[in-house]
Each structure stands twice: as C-alpha cells, then as structure tokens.
Amino acid sequence: MxxxxxxxxxxxxxxxxxxxxxxxxxxxxxxxxxxxxxxxxxxxxxxxxxxxxxxxxxxxxxxxxxxxxxxxxxxxxxxxxxxxxxxxxxxxGIVEETLKAHNKPFVENYVDTKHQLFPIPHSEFLLNPDWEQNPNYSK
CATH class of the missing domain: 1.25.40.900 (Serine Threonine Protein Phosphatase 5, Tetratricopeptide repeat)
Known part of the structure; x- marks a missing residue:
C-alpha cells in the first residue's frame, strides 16, 4: 500500500x-x-x-x-x-558508585573490573588462539 x-x-x-x-x-x-x-x-x-x-x-x-x-x-x-x-x-570511572547509589539491592554481585567489558566469544579464539580473554573471564 x-x-x-x-x-x-x-x-x-x-x-x-x-x-x-x-x-x-x-x-x-x-x-x-x-x-x-x-x-x-x-x-x-x-x-x-x-x-x-x-x-x-x-x-x-x-x-x-x-x-x-x-x-x-x-x-x-x-x-x-x-x-x-x-x-x-x-x-x-564512576560505574560502581553510580549503580550502588541508585540500585543498591540489584548490584551486590557487580564486579567493576569484570562487568565493564564483555567476554570475547569462543568463536573468536578459534580464529586466533593467541588472543587473551578479557579480565575475570575464562577462555
């Protein structure tokens, strides 16, 4: 139409x-x-x-x-x-303090160094095994 x-x-x-x-x-x-x-x-x-x-x-x-x-x-x-x-x-650099100030019950497990980056997908390591995973994630 x-x-x-x-x-x-x-x-x-x-x-x-x-x-x-x-x-x-x-x-x-x-x-x-x-x-x-x-x-x-x-x-x-x-x-x-x-x-x-x-x-x-x-x-x-x-x-x-x-x-x-x-x-x-x-x-x-x-x-x-x-x-x-x-x-x-x-x-x-104020993620943690902002989240904890406004969302206290929901961010108890927030880890500043881990949750600022996503993990690199496993499929990317198949293409290049020399890469290192982002901090606090395992390959």
Whole structure:
C-alpha cells in the first residue's frame, strides 16, 4: 500500500541515527574541559542548551563543576534513552558508585573490573588462539 518497501519502520536502514550533533558537541566540551579550556567548554555546552531555550551556564564555573554538570545533568538529559549512559559512566570511572547509589539491592554481585567489558566469544579464539580473554573471564 502506498509503495512502501518495508512493512515495519525498523526493517529499513535508512535514516538510522548513529550519533547526534548534540552528543558530538558534549563530547567535545568534555575534551576541552579535560584540557583545561573550561570557558570554551561552557560555550559549547551553552550551544546545546540554546537549541532548546535552556538558560546558559555561567562562564565562571570551575573545571570540576563543569565535569559534574556534564555527568549529572547535561548528558543524561540531552541523551536520555539513547543508550550512551553506560559508556559515559565507564569513561568517567564512576560505574560502581553510580549503580550502588541508585540500585543498591540489584548490584551486590557487580564486579567493576569484570562487568565493564564483555567476554570475547569462543568463536573468536578459534580464529586466533593467541588472543587473551578479557579480565575475570575464562577462555
């Protein structure tokens, strides 16, 4: 009907969002902040905020305040439900403390060094037996 190629929208590979411009800008702001260029990082964050008419951040924020804002507010709000939160937490090294702060009964068996990486599938070791398995997993 109406010349549709696919019955369901998710069967098509057209218009698949891989990364959004806002994500690129926030990653860039994070890099600038890490380099000590905090004012420029705040300007980049304010570009993202201006798009949705959110008040600008003050240029007087410290490097630590900008990082905390990115971790707690900006990235979670801007990229909600896009699947990038886990990778942000791993990159910042705060997976365990974040999970334990919000999901205490569910993370009793969480092992920081094990659960940040997936095990390498056995089929890959058949192709190259010299590979080593990721930490805390056996071949």
């Amino acid at each position: 109406f010349g549709r190629t696919y019955v369901y929208w998710d069967y098509s590979f057209f218009n698949v969002s891989v990364i959004r411009y806002a994500d690129v800008l926030l990653l860039y702001a994070e890099c600038l902040n890490d380099k000590g260029e905090t004012t420029e990082a705040i300007n980049i964050i304010n570009k993202v905020r201006a798009r949705v008419n959110v008040p600008a951040l003050p240029l007087t924020m410290s490097k630590a305040e900008v990082l905390k804002h990115l971790q707690d507010k900006e990235r979670p709000c801007e990229l909600a439900l896009e699947g990038s939160r886990w990778y942000d937490l791993v990159r910042w």
